[in-house]
Amino acid sequence: MTSRRGPSLTFRLTLLFALTAALVLFLLGLLIGNSVEQHFEEQDMEVLTGKMELVRHILGQSPEVLSSTSLKLQLDNALTGHHGLVVSIHALDGKPIYANEKKALPAGLLKGPASGDSRPLKWTTSDGMPMRGIVSLIMAGGLGQPVTVGIATEMDIHEHFMSSFRQTLWSFIALATMAMGMLGWFVVRRGLSPLQAIKRQASEITANRLYTRLPADAIPLELADLAETLNDMLSRLEDSFLRLSDFSSDLAHELRTPVSNLLTQTQVTLSRARTADNYREILASNAEEFERLSRMIADMLFLAKADNQQIIPHQERIELADEVADLLEYYEILADEKAIALSLSGRGEVSGDRLMLRRAISNLLSNAIRHTPNGGTITTRIARGAEGNTTLTVENTGSTISAEHLPRLFDRFYRADSSRHRTTENSGLGLAITRSIVLAHDGNISVQSADGITCFTLWLPNGSKTN
Numbered sequence: 001m002t003s004r005r006g007p008s009l010t011f012r013l014t015l016l017f018a019l020t021a022a023l024v025l026f027l028l029g030l031l032i033g034n035s036v037e038q039h040f041e042e043q044d045m046e047v048l049t050g051k052m053e054l055v056r057h058i059l060g061q062s063p064e065v066l067s068s069t070s071l072k073l074q075l076d077n078a079l080t081g082h083h084g085l086v087v088s089i090h091a092l093d094g095k096p097i098y099a100n101e102k103k104a105l106p107a108g109l110l111k112g113p114a115s116g117d118s119r120p121l122k123w124t125t126s127d128g129m130p131m132r133g134i135v136s137l138i139m140a141g142g143l144g145q146p147v148t149v150g151i152a153t154e155m156d157i158h159e160h161f162m163s164s165f166r167q168t169l170w171s172f173i174a175l176a177t178m179a180m181g182m183l184g185w186f187v188v189r190r191g192l193s194p195l196q197a198i199k200r201q202a203s204e205i206t207a208n209r210l211y212t213r214l215p216a217d218a219i220p221l222e223l224a225d226l227a228e229t230l231n232d233m234l235s236r237l238e239d240s241f242l243r244l245s246d247f248s249s250d251l252a253h254e255l256r257t258p259v260s261n262l263l264t265q266t267q268v269t270l271s272r273a274r275t276a277d278n279y280r281e282i283l284a285s286n287a288e289e290f291e292r293l294s295r296m297i298a299d300m301l302f303l304a305k306a307d308n309q310q311i312i313p314h315q316e317r318i319e320l321a322d323e324v325a326d327l328l329e330y331y332e333i334l335a336d337e338k339a340i341a342l343s344l345s346g347r348g349e350v351s352g353d354r355l356m357l358r359r360a361i362s363n364l365l366s367n368a369i370r371h372t373p374n375g376g377t378i379t380t381r382i383a384r385g386a387e388g389n390t391t392l393t394v395e396n397t398g399s400t401i402s403a404e405h406l407p408r409l410f411d412r413f414y415r416a417d418s419s420r421h422r423t424t425e426n427s428g429l430g431l432a433i434t435r436s437i438v439l440a441h442d443g444n445i446s447v448q449s450a451d452g453i454t455c456f457t458l459w460l461p462n463g464s465k466t467n
Helices: 008-060 070-076 156-191 193-203 221-270 276-305 320-336 354-371 430-440
Strands: 087-092 095-101 119-124 132-141 143-154 317-321 341-346 348-354 375-386 389-397 446-451 453-461
Touching: 008 070, 008 095, 008 119, 008 132, 008 143, 008 156, 070 095, 132 156, 132 320, 143 354, 156 276, 193 221, 193 389, 221 276, 276 430, 320 341, 320 354, 320 389, 348 354, 348 453, 354 375, 354 389, 354 430, 354 453, 430 446, 430 453
Parallel strands: 341 375
Antiparallel strands: 087 095, 087 143, 119 132, 132 143, 317 348, 375 389, 389 453, 446 453
């Protein structure tokens, strides 16, 4: 069953680009439309206020000059040639004084303002004609009373233009949005082409081509960090794969010898009848091989748990000097056989698992005894560090280990001395187990070898391990 995939990155970016463009164009359209409409309103207001001043001037004449007949005549002459302009004058009690057309102004306009200031008002007449008008309270000296003057003008030309303008504007915005979306798709496709190149190159990487790396210098700066991260991941995978391959080969090689020994010895035993003592000897020999296989399998299980962080040390206070002294006493017989001098100096407490730390130290001492020549020395030192840790040093005399071998001494099944590659007492896992135990205790381990002296140093924290 195929997993459901979400929209592609190209689609998302294109949609985002188109929506952003549509929003910007929409806001720009609103701004342009409002600006044009505001311009028409200013034009109308300029005409209306001009006519209002003209009416104010005529009404301000003296009574001798202004009579009822001459008022209508002067206003008619002043308004001649202004098509669509409506002027209406009323007394404060609502009695009409003058109107140049039969078109009635709305009652809300003719109620009169609280002061002499004009105020614009828009409405639509009964026959569908849009109008804009203002009203003003004027002290008519010629009439001897204040009057309400309303002036309005038709807006059909403006409204027709705005309707056509808005239709054209919104059509352009719709087409521009689609064009911007198509352009955005093209730009996104071109911009994401390096990702396609990375995809093609990554698809060519297989288990046999983990050495392949992505060309970080040939892609945009924004993707360079991604390429470098992928290259680092490939380096780690290549290293892990090589280590796994080496480990598998070493494991097969290590298991082949005892299995081959058991098989050969069993076949030889079954080739003819033997005495009971012979069978006992053969079974004892087989038991040794089985013990070796059992130890190797147990060690491999321990290392597998360590690799998956499944080793949780039991915490307790441990005096390292006491543990090392017990182990030196245990190895004293082996040391006496080779006339090796053992020594211990210093004291220090750590927090950790007693059995696990004894195993780690035992592996170091066993390794030192195995590689120290007859008459050599093994020196163990314990010291308190200045950074909240305790150091344990196991130093032995013997052959100097070459520098190229030192970094790999803690690898599984690795042996620097090829002459000791096949010994029943050494499986090549002791140092690897020691490192796993030390790391599980939040410590560290290192090795140095120079001038016939090899030194292993452990750093262990004094306090409790923080999970």
